[in-house]
Amino acid sequence: MNEKQDKKSKLDGILRRGFLQESALGLGSIALASLLPSESRAAHRVCSESERAIGKLHLPPKAKRVIFLFMAGGPSHVDLFDPKPLLNKMDGQKIPPHLLKDHQQFALIRGMPALKASPYQFTRHGESGTIVSNLMPHLATVVDELAVIRSMKTTTNVHDPGVNMMNCGSVLFGRPTLGAWLSYGLGSENSNLPNYIVLTSGPLQGSQPLLQSFWGNGFLDSKHQGVPLRKGPEPVLHLNNPDGVTSKRRREQLDLLAWMNHRRHDELNDPEILSRVASYEMAFRMQSSVPELADIGQESKETLAAYGAVPGNHSLANNCLLARRLVERGVRFVQLYDRGWDSHTDIENQHKRQCHAADRPVAALLKDLKQRDLLDDTLVIWGGEFGRTPVAQVSGKTYGRDHHPHGFTMFLAGGGVKAGLTYGATDEFGYHAAENVVHVRDLHATILHLLGIDHDRFKFRFKGLDLGLTGVESTRVVKELIA
């Protein structure tokens, strides 16, 4: 070994070793290749595909992007997807104690509540004969696209930890959400828009607040954070220029800014300065691309009518249409939060209201995606942080249903999912997931699998641990859900 080589090797050692130790060691050799310093310092800091953490996907992907329709508060599975004749028969009787064996208490109900029948009619639909209640007549027309999972299970009956669990695979705050993981792992297909966009709808009064952490990046770089699209004239916070600054004036400002920044780069040779220029340019592009995409007025009358969308409204219908426009433009992950499903009181009217607002647009979205050949590689997920109890939470003359994590329903569509499937089952009261149980962890592993990612190899080193969307608990990819 000559002296010069020796010195170079010393240097390489100190540099590479440290670099790798702080990085995503768990990604294995595939990611390793993309983590070599030369490639990791790409000039663009807006997470281009070339900069994604997973160089080559672990598996052939079936889906490229995701729309997650999050029914915040928790929809009632026994009123929508999971008919239970025995529950109806035993309406009003005290809950059989054996159902309570695994858990300590309800979220809000105290004492031993009574079973509560579902007042809705459940009918088979489509070729698949998938069952949906008459609360969702439009959805009933697209059941052949769905894979309904009736045996979902999560770990908590509290809202925020429940949302964390569904988004991050952990009840704790501070973990990256699914969208952040995908932005980190898969990068972006679009250089004009953020990669992870959040849309909200639903009644403001009486709903749980939607916290920043619901679209947080956790310990991943903050460029993977979800960007909420807002209602009104400024769809992204700070998108609009101050009064008096026209787009032309901003362009002129940016030209001088870029000239100055390039000059600075010539002086200091720091590549971060070029990344800065790229960020500013993308911000400028967003100023036209975001309002353009948010303008659903460009859609045909027929399309608007199919969704029930009205330009200027703040509704799930508008958001579903926006979701299609977003995935069309290559946005990786779109999450819609629809508030108002937390029906502790008067669930009959509240769920009627929610379903009325959600039924048509969700069905329209699936049809629209299909018609535009987007459904094949877009995974659609529908569900809440948990279901609702098959027992009543009585409140005056009305009743509601409490939070229910032990067994509930979600559905998937598109993106390589086996269409027309009903999978798993709860017990005869709709209480516990009993057959082919799908824990949220399993759902996460399956989602990643559909996107070409092996959940066990998709980790990020943080505080000395290789953390991922799934953890050390036993987790399975639910192959039966995959076409």
Place this chain on the structure above:
Amino acid sequence: MNSTVGVFMTRMAILFLISLPAPKRCSSADELDFNRDVRPLLADRCYACHGPDEQAREAGLRLDRRDSAVGTGNKVGPIVPGKPSLSELVHRIENNDPGEMMPPPSHNKPLTPGEKKVLIGWISQGAKYQPHWSLVPPRREAVPSNDDKDNRHFQGNAIDHFVLAQLEELDLSPSPIAPPETLIRRVTLDLTGFPPTPAEIHAFLNDTREDAYERLVDRLMRTTAYAERRTQDWLDVARYADTRGYADDKTRAIWPWRDWVVRAIDRNMPFDRFTIEQLAGDMLPDATQEQLLATAFHRNAPQARGMTYPVEEYRIKGVVDRVNTTGRVWLGLTMGCVECHDHKFDPITQRDYYSMLAIFNNIEHQGVGHGQGGPTMDYRLPIEKQVPARATELKRLLAELANAQRKLPNPRRIDAAKIIGQWKGPAVVKDPNSYSVTGNLTIMAKVRTNQPVADIVSKYDWRGKQRSYLFGIGGEGDTTSLPGHLFFWVSSQAESFNGVTVYSSRAVNDGRDHHVAVEFVAGKSVRLFIDGIEDKAVIRSGAVPASIAKSDRPLAIGSGYNNSRKPNAFPFKGELSEVWLSDQPLGDALSIGSAGDRVSALLAEIRKLESVRSEQAVVTLVPVMRERPLSKSRETFIHLRGNFLNHGEQVFPAVPAVFGVPQSDQPANRLEFARWLVNGDNPLVARVVVNRFWQSYFGHGLVRTPDDFGAQGTPPTHPRLLDWLATEFVESGWDMKRINRLIVTSATYRQSARVTPVAGKRDPENRLLTRMTRVRLPAEQLRDQALAVSGLLVKKIGGPPVFPIQARGYWQQRVLPGEWKSSTGEDRYRRTLYTYWRRMALHPSLELLNAPAREGCVVRRDVSNIPTQALVLFNDPIFNEAAMAFASRLVREVKAGETKRLELAFRLALSRLPKPDEKEKFLAYLARQRKDLRRDLPATKALTGGKQRAGATDLAVWTLACSIILNLDETITRP
């Protein structure tokens, strides 16, 4: 550690030389080093099943300890030192049979051929183990001497000798010292959080003395702004926020602690004291209120209201947060995982964890309803903060007052037979007929409140036409009443008023304890007493009635009536105690006589002194720590799998076994634990702390995983320097300013930030410190700089949090409870350190600029570079206001001449003057915009904040230009 830096790096290279597609050079003569070459492999591939975690351990084998790995006695382990071919481990790692191979395929972490070679080589060399580097006490080595003539400039202090020694070994050179304009900008931003002013720059550039830079540093370190800037870092690690966290996220008054940190750093409190007071100030003998306040450090932990779930769960969450935070901040250890299972990589067991938890488990807790979830204090703001000159005088007066007040009336001395009722706090008497006193009456009470209106004792409902007698504060808010003043109403008729009303001449709602009383002598007199002194200047109206009417309202203590059957109005919310009622005139017994005159006079003087204060003197309900008495100590158990309901073995306070503290020396409580941390013997504490100081200036620490000094963390890039700084820190008496000063006066810190082609290629991340690293300013400094440059900044220190302007409608759209009311006046432009920090909805611009919400301890902030940040800096109202103010400052201070204005703008924002080509570009830009805006009056108006006046075009043009300047990479980056 027995190695020199040179050997260190040789070994370090090997692992990656083999595993990466680089020429393979593994000389068998090279001795492998356990810590550098072997431990990371074993930790990553083997420890999960063969490491410290007892629950997960397979085959009873642990490879983190030599005795188990090589076997003891007759038992042969999988490693036979010196004999790879006889070692089971070697057979396993070279085996391709899925059932036999190690690590097993399910582990997903196969060994590369190169890595196998390292393990085999190490075994053949004797399989020597070493303790982990960070657990070996730092060793102070002699400062290397450098006589390299090329690097004369680079010999600022000891730091540079260590850095240079390493560079020279690698045949690399440090960079030249940065130009003076860069230096003053760099060090002023770093030390104070603000850019230097033109006057400061001028003074520095013209200071020809040899030690001009050191003088500059010393001047900056004497400012309170220095303390504020360091406090900002500490608030991150302390997870300080103005709200309690979780969905509920209510505001709590913990800001006095934030100001405590500023004061402590300002006075350069040694780090050992800084530690002890924050972890256990409440347990110090004769703890002062400042020491008690310091303990709010660990009350910063998020605290749920804990209604739905067992209170115990949320109490435990708080204690767990305290243990984890302490681990990360002082010990650089990731302990979070040990809550549920033994550490997989570091020698920390669940028993260790819960023994440490026992240390923090003995704090009072009251997490019911919207309670604070723990003890609180009423904190009296230090007077010297606002009127320093009078502090001494006040102190003397307060001491004298305390002396005089020892003679305060003591109701216990009153003949018990004369007392007809006594209560310890708010109460309602069931029988409405009791206490229907009609003649003489005396009421006494101890009160402490800030309320303007509150009832003490009431049998009086004037709207409900049930008048009798009423004693309280603020006259039930009646239009003619005096808020905060003591009052007494009595009427001889229930239906309509016929009697007397009396108000005290001064207010009693100052948040301090007061003994208050009223004496009513039927038909004769009514007297009010405050602290044993009769108020001779009461405001009285009406005649003293000969009798008191009867009311059907039950006697209420601590509340009153407002046309209601139940006493549900005017509740007393402060502290109400020792409420005594008598049907006899006891005034004389309540007076402290002539002593009262002295007290009276003293109180008057104190009030006069205090009246110059502008702020509320007492902050109530500040969360702090208070230890439960030994007799009521909580028992602590291991929580199996982290489940607080699932008790394992009982444990007792102790530090992790790896520190080797004998049983007899184990800390028994928080105070002893805090003292143990900073007794100077701990191998981690000083290293961890100086590493964070380093990080604060260089963007990264010498250990780049500042909260993981364990097996999974990164080893230090400059181990000898780290150790030298750590020992220097301890030997200097934990002098924080000294270490910070050493760092910023080093030549290493003063280097140019230019990336040379060689360094950029060989060391893109600047691990070897061949140059200074540029750092994007933290969120706070981005705003503070904009405020300073534009002249908007208000440099007021401390106080309750303020609300800078926020994008309109942000909270409404987020559907958050409460309302963000932007502060007006001074508070709109205060230093960002004082911004209201709401955990679940941080100010959106700060958040986008990477300020953490502080849900937990943050040891290093993420610094991203994303488009939404560009939108904030161009479009957020904070930066808009600043651009406009910056423009008007330029126009105001330079009457004419665009070049002169441009020079001032550059001086203010960049600390330097524009270069000719920059001048040319900017002047052309200004001219073009001027032409454009002359024809666009509405835009001109908008860009000047709606002002339509002469020179508006000037202002509008400059607003556009200033916005560019505030967005320059050079402006937003610490050079």
